[in-house]
Amino acid sequence: MGITVRGVSKRFGTFAALEDVSVDIPTGSLTALLGPSGGGKSTLLRIIAGLESPDEGAVQIDGRDSTSLPPQRRNVGFVFQHYAAFKHMTVARNVAFGLEIRKRPKADVARRVKELLDLVHLGQFADRYPAQLSGGQRQRMALARALAPQPDVLLLDEPFGALDAQVRKELRDWLRRLHDEVHVTTVFVTHDQEEAMEVADEIVVINHGRVEQIGPPDELYDKPASDFVMTFLGPVTRLGDSLVRPHDLRLSTEPGADGVAAVVERVVRLGFEVRVDLIDAYGSALWVQMTRGEAERLSIEPGSSWFVRTATG
Amino acid sequence: MLLRGVALAYVLLLLALPVGLVAWRTFEHGAAPVWRALSSHAARHALAITAEVATAAVILNTVFGVGLALLLVRRRFPGRGLLDAVTDLPLAVSPVVVGLALILVYGHNTGLGGWLAGRGISIIFALPGMVLATVFVSLPLVVREVTPVLEEIGIEQEQAAWTLGASPGQTFRRVTLPAIRWALAYGVVLTLARGLGEYGAVAVVSGRIVGKTQTATLFVEERYQNFDQPAAYAMAFALAATAVVILLCINLLRHQAGD
Numbered sequence: 006m007g008i009t010v011r012g013v014s015k016r017f018g019t020f021a022a023l024e025d026v027s028v029d030i031p032t033g034s035l036t037a038l039l040g041p042s043g044g045g046k047s048t049l050l051r052i053i054a055g056l057e058s059p060d061e062g063a064v065q066i067d068g069r070d071s072t073s074l075p076p077q078r079r080n081v082g083f084v085f086q087h088y089a090a091f092k093h094m095t096v097a098r099n100v101a102f103g104l105e106i107r108k109r110p111k112a113d114v115a116r117r118v119k120e121l122l123d124l125v126h127l128g129q130f131a132d133r134y135p136a137q138l139s140g141g142q143r144q145r146m147a148l149a150r151a152l153a154p155q156p157d158v159l160l161l162d163e164p165f166g167a168l169d170a171q172v173r174k175e176l177r178d179w180l181r182r183l184h185d186e187v188h189v190t191t192v193f194v195t196h197d198q199e200e201a202m203e204v205a206d207e208i209v210v211i212n213h214g215r216v217e218q219i220g221p222p223d224e225l226y227d228k229p230a231s232d233f234v235m236t237f238l239g240p241v242t243r244l245g246d247s248l249v250r251p252h253d254l255r256l257s258t259e260p261g262a263d264g265v266a267a268v269v270e271r272v273v274r275l276g277f278e279v280r281v282d283l284i285d286a287y288g289s290a291l292w293v294q295m296t297r298g299e300a301e302r303l304s305i306e307p308g309s310s311w312f313v314r315t316a317t318g
Numbered sequence: 319m320l321l322r323g324v325a326l327a328y329v330l331l332l333l334a335l336p337v338g339l340v341a342w343r344t345f346e347h348g349a350a351p352v353w354r355a356l357s358s359h360a361a362r363h364a365l366a367i368t369a370e371v372a373t374a375a376v377i378l379n380t381v382f383g384v385g386l387a388l389l390l391v392r393r394r395f396p397g398r399g400l401l402d403a404v405t406d407l408p409l410a411v412s413p414v415v416v417g418l419a420l421i422l423v424y425g426h427n428t429g430l431g432g433w434l435a436g437r438g439i440s441i442i443f444a445l446p447g448m449v450l451a452t453v454f455v456s457l458p459l460v461v462r463e464v465t466p467v468l469e470e471i472g473i474e475q476e477q478a479a480w481t482l483g484a485s486p487g488q489t490f491r492r493v494t495l496p497a498i499r500w501a502l503a504y505g506v507v508l509t510l511a512r513g514l515g516e517y518g519a520v521a522v523v524s525g526r527i528v529g530k531t532q533t534a535t536l537f538v539e540e541r542y543q544n545f546d547q548p549a550a551y552a553m554a555f556a557l558a559a560t561a562v563v564i565l566l567c568i569n570l571l572r573h574q575a576g577d
Binding site: 079093 | 479
């Protein structure tokens with residue numbers, strides 16, 4: 006087992022950041038800790054790294070009880086949201102830091118630094134200072150620095166949170182490809198469900214200091230364990246008393262066995278996709294997502310009446 | 319325009335004129351008498367004492383100033399607010415009061431002072447007391463330079479160093495110290511300037527024993543009172559010239575820190 010967290014609780018004053026959290030993260034996996042801000046996911050990551058100590062519970066890394074080990078002895082790589090670059094050192098010295106601390110021979114350090122800078126495409130920036138790099142480059146440098154001493158696990162705390170949308174998307178794909186090459190057990194914290202779904206093999210949804218659900222992205226999306234998970238992972242609307250995905254709803258002119266009568270309020274075209282806003286007989290709003298072709302075929306107009314039901318299968 | 323005139327006149331009357339007059343009176347009869355006055359036994363001894371006290375104060379203040387700044391910025395503990403406030407106390411209290419307070423604690427008639435004297439250690443009317451007094455008055459200079467820089471750089475670089483395997487000592491040497499080096503250098507230079515120029519607190523605790531505990535500033539006052547004005551002016555000029563050099567250093571460091 007890569008990382009095992011057992012019954013971990015952590016309080017800051019009267020605020021319970023984590024309550025009885027247990028998670029298993031398999032060796033070599035890429036796992037996302039997903040949840041809203043202040044939900045405890047960063048605290049869990051920092052407890053795994055040894056930067057915070059849990060009030061209760063235990064942490065194992067590669068089968069070794071690490072609960073009372075200082076961060077220096079856990080052999081983890083940690084990447085911070087705001088890079089935490091050593092500003093007075095060149096890019097190469099930043100990456101070499103962990104190796105120099107471990108007193109590796111100079112030639113080995115130089116070779117490994119070069120190898121990593123090539124891996125993160127910063128080969129030509131070796132002699133620059135962090136201040137001379139863009140945000141995305143700094144974060145890649147921080148990643149190379151964390152990977153240099155060959156950690157057992159790589160931990161990333163909102164690694165793309167401080168970057169703009171374009172760079173963020175690039176780095177996301179790049180992290181996925183990097184993980185496929187390097188295979189180090191990786192855990193990253195994010196509040197962006199799209200990022201988690203796109204990059205991770207496994208998602209741990211954390212809210213109010215508790216684990217809501219653990220599973221592969223598809224499973225979480227299709228079989229959410231709670232309304233919270235369902236709402237957090239994708240678009241939802243309400244049909245009668247139940248939460249449903251708006252793309253799972255169908256409109257027809259036949260009432261059928263379970264059709265809910267509703268009147269179209271508005272039709273919004275978003276390129277390929279069409280969003281239909283409706284009001285049901287009790288005055289509640291709901292919306293249906295369909296393709297443009299489907300909307301044209303049914304010729305949906307504001308004011309028209311329909312029966313709404315969930316698509317079976 | 320008016321403001322500039324007023325500011326100029328102010329600086330001229332308060333600073334340039336008196337310092338200029340000291341320089342002029344010093345070299346009234348050429349450089350030879352100045353050299354003679356400064357190379358007398360008492361003058362050389364006073365300069366040596368000043369150098370010793372200032373150096374000791376700089377070393378102590380560097381170590382404890384950085385330690386105190388780290389404690390105030392990186393730790394949360396009960397009494398932290400009080401410690402923070404007390405750090406500024408030496409700026410508010412008159413140095414004479416500092417001197418008297420030290421005598422009350424370490425004087426030969428007090429419990430602690432008597433106990434130490436019984437073991438052959440004198441604090442008051444000796445170098446240790448003068449160093450203590452100088453450290454006391456210059457305590458905030460290093461702390462207040464280093465604290466804002468520590469706050470600005472934050473703790474993440476240090477935490478990154480820990481996860482990369484660096485011990486607290488290695489982290490301090492390789493990450494924290496390089497980040498605060500210009501602020502620390504600035505604080506050290508300010509401490510040095512204060513240490514060389516301190517008069518009030520040192521005057522009280524030193525006992526002003528000529529040839530023993532007399533510093534350069536005390537020498538100026540004593541010579542002046544004894545109508546040996548050439549010696550007083552020569553030493554005053556030496557102190558002023560040192561101050562100018564220190565000011566230049568400070569400006570240079572400020573420039574470096576701004577990079």
